[in-house]
Amino acid sequence: MDSPLLQEIPILKLAEVHSKPDKQAMAYGTAGFRGKASKMDHIFFRMGMLAVLRSKMLKSAIGVMVTASHNPVLDNGVKLIDPCGEMLVESWEVIATGLANASNDDLVKELKKIVAKENIDLSQTATILLARDTRPSSLSLSNAVQDGISALGGTCRNYGLLTTPQLHYIVSCYNDGVKDADEDTYYKWFSSAFKTLVNEPPVNSNVTVDCANGVGAPKLNKLYEHIGANVIDIIIHNDGEGCGKLNEKCGADYVKIQQRAPIGLNMEPFHRYASFDGDADRIVYYSLDCDCNFVLLDGDKIASLITLYIKELLDESKVDVKLGMVQTAYANGNSTRYVTDTLNVMVACARTGVKHLHHKAVEFDIGVYFEANGHGTVTVKEECSNVIERAAKDDKLPAKQKDAAIKLKTFLDVINKTVGDAMSDMLAVEAILHAKGWSVREWAQLYTDLPNRQLKVTVADRTVIRTTDSERRTTSPEGLQEEIDKLVALFPNGRSFVRPSGTEDVVRVYAESDTQEHADSLAKKVSILIYEKAGGVGEKPKEESA
Ligand SMILES: CC(=O)N[C@H]1[C@@H](OP(=O)(O)O)O[C@H](CO)[C@@H](O)[C@@H]1O
Numbered sequence: 001m002d003s004p005l006l007q008e009i010p011i012l013k014l015a016e017v018h019s020k021p022d023k024q025a026m027a028y029g030t031a032g033f034r035g036k037a038s039k040m041d042h043i044f045f046r047m048g049m050l051a052v053l054r055s056k057m058l059k060s061a062i063g064v065m066v067t068a069s070h071n072p073v074l075d076n077g078v079k080l081i082d083p084c085g086e087m088l089v090e091s092w093e094v095i096a097t098g099l100a101n102a103s104n105d106d107l108v109k110e111l112k113k114i115v116a117k118e119n120i121d122l123s124q125t126a127t128i129l130l131a132r133d134t135r136p137s138s139l140s141l142s143n144a145v146q147d148g149i150s151a152l153g154g155t156c157r158n159y160g161l162l163t164t165p166q167l168h169y170i171v172s173c174y175n176d177g178v179k180d181a182d183e184d185t186y187y188k189w190f191s192s193a194f195k196t197l198v199n200e201p202p203v204n205s206n207v208t209v210d211c212a213n214g215v216g217a218p219k220l221n222k223l224y225e226h227i228g229a230n231v232i233d234i235i236i237h238n239d240g241e242g243c244g245k246l247n248e249k250c251g252a253d254y255v256k257i258q259q260r261a262p263i264g265l266n267m268e269p270f271h272r273y274a275s276f277d278g279d280a281d282r283i284v285y286y287s288l289d290c291d292c293n294f295v296l297l298d299g300d301k302i303a304s305l306i307t308l309y310i311k312e313l314l315d316e317s318k319v320d321v322k323l324g325m326v327q328t329a330y331a332n333g334n335s336t337r338y339v340t341d342t343l344n345v346m347v348a349c350a351r352t353g354v355k356h357l358h359h360k361a362v363e364f365d366i367g368v369y370f371e372a373n374g375h376g377t378v379t380v381k382e383e384c385s386n387v388i389e390r391a392a393k394d395d396k397l398p399a400k401q402k403d404a405a406i407k408l409k410t411f412l413d414v415i416n417k418t419v420g421d422a423m424s425d426m427l428a429v430e431a432i433l434h435a436k437g438w439s440v441r442e443w444a445q446l447y448t449d450l451p452n453r454q455l456k457v458t459v460a461d462r463t464v465i466r467t468t469d470s471e472r473r474t475t476s477p478e479g480l481q482e483e484i485d486k487l488v489a490l491f492p493n494g495r496s497f498v499r500p501s502g503t504e505d506v507v508r509v510y511a512e513s514d515t516q517e518h519a520d521s522l523a524k525k526v527s528i529l530i531y532e533k534a535g536g537v538g539e540k541p542k543e544e545s546a
């Protein structure tokens with residue numbers, strides 16, 4: 001008998017509306033598909049169909065998020081969310097790429113191939129949870145996703161505007177049996193956990209948040225309404241209502257890379273500032289010191305603060321579980337040293353891309369993971385949550401011990417464990433500063449960042465660079481690593497590595513050393529080496545004359 005998929009006519013009719021331009025190929029990368037919005041309609045349609053197939057296969061709801069995060073406003077992108085709220089499994093990234101690149105004529109054949117290979121029972125129902133960011137193209141592209149969903153007979157719950165982490169959270173709630181989970185469920189959960197942590201006395205301090213003119217602004221506003229201005233004072237900047245453009249000279253990525261304030265923000269010393277990115281899954285903090293120097297508190301500083309706090313509560317509660325932290329090679333060397341040597345907590349290194357960090361983090365009972373750019377969260381094993389919960393209810397424990405367990409339990413409730421979440425991470429940081437009675441100054445002084453520099457080199461084919469050891473060393477081109485080692489040895493506390501970017505057509509160079517001059521010089525020397533050894537194109541990087 002024909003499977004429902006063989007009702008090819010409706011698929012083909014819709015596929016004609018969302019037709020793929022010739023010769024266009026895209027890959028599902030670390031951040032899903034991303035590119036110029038005007039050239040991607042067919043990808044969104046096809047991802048709607050793919051989400052239906054995955055939902056049928058796993059007999060669970062699948063999320064589809066329409067966003068291009070921190071990219072310019074004319075870009076867009078799409079990513080799928082797996083049932084527990086995690087990123088799409090890697091093996092399906094390959095399948096997604098195959099479906100996206102199939103010619104219009106081969107589309108049905110490609111769908112049949114997936115069904116056969118993955119052994120998908122098409123009689124299963126499919127539920128897709130869809131949301132989008134505030135880009136001008138997002139509405140029509142989410143309509144294309146909806147068309148893809150209906151082409152294969154799936155049911156779509158469209159949540160409209162959401163931040164990426166809100167959708168991840170809702171997907172996990174839905175598959176946990178909370179079928180009516182929505183945006184309000186999110187606000188109620190996180191605001192109530194925060195208020196339990198900070199109720200006596202309230203935080204009563206203020207933080208200014210640059211929302212990159214993105215979806216984070218209206219959503220942070222709603223979260224703020226649930227928390228109440230009597231608990232914390234949140235001032236929203238770049239809320240998308242003025243003439244500022246999405247991610248233009250603002251947002252977490254801009255602030256981290258430029259190490260400066262977003263547009264239009266007049267900073268005052270010691271006040272606390274934070275920036276979200278365009279879909280609010282990244283956050284960095286910053287401040288001015290007494291000499292008006294810009295002080296960045298990036299993903300490494302946030303991770304260090306969270307690890308410190310969890311470690312203290314574990315020690316106080318005497319709950320014996322394994323805490324670990326996960327970073328990438330981009331983590332500042334002094335953050336790694338601080339957590340390893342001062343906090344005595346194990347640090348693991350993962351490849352760039354949050355899914356790699358997430359996978360490593362779940363190996364610990366409690367895993368704190370962050371990319372230096374501010375994307376990260378905390379994972380907690382279920383058995384570990386149970387141990388903490390039991391201690392929090394154990395009347396036989398000394399009061400101090402039990403109290404610490406209660407605090408730890410409530411603190412972990414403030415965390416969106418499915419994925420890095422700017423709003424939930426912000427609440428976590430604010431709660432810790434409140435608990436410790438710290439201003440941003442004490443936090444900044446946990447350790448001093450080693451001066452560092454990131455550069456990009458354009459080469460004809462960036463895949464000639466191959467790496468090992470979580471991207472910290474190269475295996476090809478031959479002899480390159482030995483040359484890098486020689487350059488690194490010239491600089492005190494020198495460290496440098498290179499890797500092909502997964503999102504841009506460049507090779508990234510990272511260097512750190514004891515002074516900014518040294519870090520800059522090492523980064524330059526390594527860039528020149530890459531240009532020479534890995535087929536550089538365009539203008540050759542030059543060493544600045546002394
Ligand atoms: C050095 C750096 O910040 N790299 C970013 C960037 O990846 P690249 O593979 O380096 O282009 O985009 C990724 C997706 O947003 C993010 O996860 C990652 O941290």
Ligand SMILES: [Mg+2]
Nearest residue numbers: 069277279281
């Ligand atoms: Mg983002």
